[in-house]
Amino acid sequence: MSTNSEVADIKPPAINVGVLGWVRSHLFNGALNSIATIVVLLVAMKFIPQFVQWAFIDSVWFTSGQECHEAAGACWSVVTQNIRFNVFGYYPYEHQWRPLVAMIILVLMLIYSRDWKKWNRRLGYLWLVALFVMGLLMKGGLFGLISVETTKWSGLPLTLLLSFFGILASYPLGVALALGRQSTMPVIKAFSVVYIELIRGVPLITMLFMSSVMFPLFLPEGVTIDKVLRAQVAIIIFTAAYVAEVVRGGLQAMDQGQYEAAESLGLNYFQKMRLIILPQALKIVIPPTVGVLISAFKDTSLVVIIALYDILNTTKSILNVPEWTGFSTEAYIFVASIYFVFCFSMSQYSRYVESELEYKAEEK
Amino acid sequence: MNTEQIQENNDTAGEKPVIEIINMHKWFGDFHVLKDINIRVMPQEKIVVCGPSGSGKSTVIRCINRLEEHQRGKIIVNGTELSGDLKNIEKVRAEVGMVFQHFNLFPHLTIVENLSLGPIWVRKMPKKEAEDLAMHYLEIVRIPEQAKKYPGQISGGQQQRVAIARSLCMKPKIMLFDEPTSALDPEMIKEVLDVMISLAEEGMTMIVVTHEMGFAKTVADRVIFMDYGEIVEENEPNEFFDNPQHERTQLFLSQIL
Numbered sequence: 376m377s378t379n380s381e382v383a384d385i386k387p388p389a390i391n392v393g394v395l396g397w398v399r400s401h402l403f404n405g406a407l408n409s410i411a412t413i414v415v416l417l418v419a420m421k422f423i424p425q426f427v428q429w430a431f432i433d434s435v436w437f438t439s440g441q442e443c444h445e446a447a448g449a450c451w452s453v454v455t456q457n458i459r460f461n462v463f464g465y466y467p468y469e470h471q472w473r474p475l476v477a478m479i480i481l482v483l484m485l486i487y488s489r490d491w492k493k494w495n496r497r498l499g500y501l502w503l504v505a506l507f508v509m510g511l512l513m514k515g516g517l518f519g520l521i522s523v524e525t526t527k528w529s530g531l532p533l534t535l536l537l538s539f540f541g542i543l544a545s546y547p548l549g550v551a552l553a554l555g556r557q558s559t560m561p562v563i564k565a566f567s568v569v570y571i572e573l574i575r576g577v578p579l580i581t582m583l584f585m586s587s588v589m590f591p592l593f594l595p596e597g598v599t600i601d602k603v604l605r606a607q608v609a610i611i612i613f614t615a616a617y618v619a620e621v622v623r624g625g626l627q628a629m630d631q632g633q634y635e636a637a638e639s640l641g642l643n644y645f646q647k648m649r650l651i652i653l654p655q656a657l658k659i660v661i662p663p664t665v666g667v668l669i670s671a672f673k674d675t676s677l678v679v680i681i682a683l684y685d686i687l688n689t690t691k692s693i694l695n696v697p698e699w700t701g702f703s704t705e706a707y708i709f710v711a712s713i714y715f716v717f718c719f720s721m722s723q724y725s726r727y728v729e730s731e732l733e734y735k736a737e738e739k
Numbered sequence: 740m741n742t743e744q745i746q747e748n749n750d751t752a753g754e755k756p757v758i759e760i761i762n763m764h765k766w767f768g769d770f771h772v773l774k775d776i777n778i779r780v781m782p783q784e785k786i787v788v789c790g791p792s793g794s795g796k797s798t799v800i801r802c803i804n805r806l807e808e809h810q811r812g813k814i815i816v817n818g819t820e821l822s823g824d825l826k827n828i829e830k831v832r833a834e835v836g837m838v839f840q841h842f843n844l845f846p847h848l849t850i851v852e853n854l855s856l857g858p859i860w861v862r863k864m865p866k867k868e869a870e871d872l873a874m875h876y877l878e879i880v881r882i883p884e885q886a887k888k889y890p891g892q893i894s895g896g897q898q899q900r901v902a903i904a905r906s907l908c909m910k911p912k913i914m915l916f917d918e919p920t921s922a923l924d925p926e927m928i929k930e931v932l933d934v935m936i937s938l939a940e941e942g943m944t945m946i947v948v949t950h951e952m953g954f955a956k957t958v959a960d961r962v963i964f965m966d967y968g969e970i971v972e973e974n975e976p977n978e979f980f981d982n983p984q985h986e987r988t989q990l991f992l993s994q995i996l
């Protein structure tokens with residue numbers, strides 16, 4: 376009895392608790408880890424002060440390009456003086472509030488929809504309305520908004536548009552292709568295999584190029600299909616092939632017994648897939664799927680090849696202006712941080728989804 | 740003789756067999772896994788199938804709900820002949836419950852969701868009603884308190900009882916069991932067998948692949964012994980265990996008893 380209570384009263388040795396304990400057990404537990412810690416510290420001590428000096432202390436923020444050349448530090452003016460062209464590109468200057476509002480709606484809707492347990496019909500209708508409003512804002516032509524051709528769509532709104540629909544459409548298409556590849560019906564299987572292998576054998580640049588140069592050759596005289604739409608379709612088709620291969624991995628990792636149990640209950644193919652197999656298989660492959668989708672987000676920058684001005688291309692245009700040449704580091708740091716915000720959010724969101732699903736399955 | 744009496748009674752009552760397997764053969768590629776199988780199961784009959792590992796026991800019962808396809812002969816389940824017709828297959832599967840060696844519960848669903856899934860999607864039952872049904876069968880297998888948990892949170896014996904309840908929720912006419920206790924720790928075997936015994940007492944038609952000879956003796960109307968893809972011997976349990984006719988049966992029994 377007394378031994379029990381004594382044991383219960385023992386506290387962990389002081390060395391293992393608190394900040395010191397953490398530092399000791401995580402950063403200096405063994406020779407190799409200690410060396411790594413020291414090396415990283417030395418490198419950080421050399422470069423971080425330099426960077427801070429350049430980026431914040433010696434930097435200029437709201438000057439002309441001429442004055443920038445005299446400053447010792449970073450020229451953030453390249454960003455601040457060109458921000459509207461950088462973000463909105465060739466969209467008519469006085470109407471740039473429209474893509475701005477559209478982007479805000481998109482981000483708010485994404486945040487509002489983040490809890491997938493609340494996904495329902497009502498939210499679906501809300502999205503339809505939101506998409507209509509966003510489209511109306513971008514394109515105009517109704518309610519007194521002047522019409523803006525898609526050739527003028529550029530900058531961040533274009534990047535977000537291509538990425539959002541690229542991801543939204545390629546995911547279900549990829550899942551369908553993965554299922555098709557496993558199909559017992561030879562035609563469907565063959566189509567899926569050929570599609571996946573063909574697309575994976577071709578770089579996205581080539582597909583974008585084909586969509587803009589070769590595809591119109593096959594269209595009848597006088598018919599034109601919007602360039603942005605063609606790029607969008609190329610991105611969807613391309614990304615879907617990669618999603619399909621990732622999902623196939625998930626399907627193959629499934630225990631055969633799950634298929635058999637579902638079948639022996641009398642579920643048909645679609646019920647079996649929707650209720651039993653896909654929820655498990657897609658969950659297994661969340662990390663690689665998000666990898667593919669993040670790549671897709673970043674790969675939208677390749678539309679530069681067909682002369683669309685996404686946010687990376689508007690940045691390049693700014694740097695081509697003589698006044699601002701030479702400040703590419705600052706300009707690219709800005710664009711990189713925009714990409715980072717979106718990609719990091721995607722990756723964090725996927726981890727949140729994953730941990731939510733994990734919790735219920737393994738909580739003991 | 741017990742068996743024959745029952746069969747005769749059934750026949751005179753004008754009842755048809757629930758399962759008829761006639762001259763059935765199956766190959767895996769070139770491998771002739773089932774050879775000329777004939778089995779006839781009357782309503783409420785309990786049949787135990789045993790035999791060495793690899794003899795084709797699982798394959799036989801998996802053919803009955805078409806998890807495997809046979810290539811020759813006929814299988815008629817509850818009046819429906821199994822063919823490539825998908826609608827027929829789904830109909831048969833809804834009438835035939837199957838319990839697997841490794842339970843095969845759906846790990847992403849709670850216990851009660853595991854049970855109500857079939858009634859909701861196959862029987863088109865309203866959700867509330869299906870959940871009540873699920874709770875009813877969880878009472879029968881004696882684990883209603885686990886309803887809200889996930890399969891990964893309960894013991895093997897409990898999982899297998901849930902799997903049995905999941906099949907029962909479909910109100911099957913026939914239950915197939917493929918070595919339901921052989922993946923369980925010894926102390927859990929009894930709880931599962933007890934559930935199966937009460938099921939048998941309720942009059943369920945059952946085909947059970949098992950090496951639990953105690954279960955066979957208490958419950959079975961007939962024992963079928965398979966070896967190398969053939970039915971070697973078939974008899975009522977006392978005769979089968981006390982007086983096996985065939986040399987291979989004797990050898991097998993001497994090894995497991």
Ligand SMILES: Nc1ncnc2c1ncn2[C@@H]1O[C@H](COP(=O)(O)OP(=O)(O)O)[C@@H](O)[C@H]1O
Pocket residue numbers: 767772790791792793794795796797798799
């Ligand atoms: N899908 C399959 N493909 C090829 N051979 C198989 C397959 N399933 C089972 N077999 C073979 O068929 C034989 C019978 O298997 P099975 O019915 O599982 O035997 P039992 O259940 O009696 O142990 C075994 O030799 C096994 O290796």
Ligand SMILES: [Mg+2]
Pocket residue numbers: 796797798917918
């Ligand atoms: Mg087996």
